[in-house]
Amino acid sequence: MDQLKIISWFMFIISVGAIIYALIFNIPDWMVYGISLIFLPTGILSFGLLAMARGSKEEEEDKRKEPFIGY
Template sequence: MVNQKITCIILLVLSTLAILACLVINFEAWIVYAVAIFGIPTWVLSLGLLTMAKAKPEDVEERVKEPFTGY
């Protein structure tokens, strides 16, 4: 779980930097398209995984007994 959290944080930072770079710097069109196709979905996915990884205080003990099942 810690490995997944670190990976999500790294992907979130990299995709944020790529999106901001495309907004500020005048890149070629294919670079902007590549960031739009890969960077934006990666940002949304990593943010969603980080949000889902946080346990509510009442669910902490249950998650220790039974790991995350996807719901």
């Protein structure tokens, strides 16, 4: 889970940075379209992964009390 959080944060920061770059600086239109097609979905995906990687306290307690023993 820690690796998922790190990668998700990294993707989210890069996506937000690229979107802000496209908004602030005067770059060609085709680059703005490329950034929007690539980094908007990537930002949404990474934000969703961050939300999923965070578990509730009840789930964490259940994991400690009843470890997975297999089937």
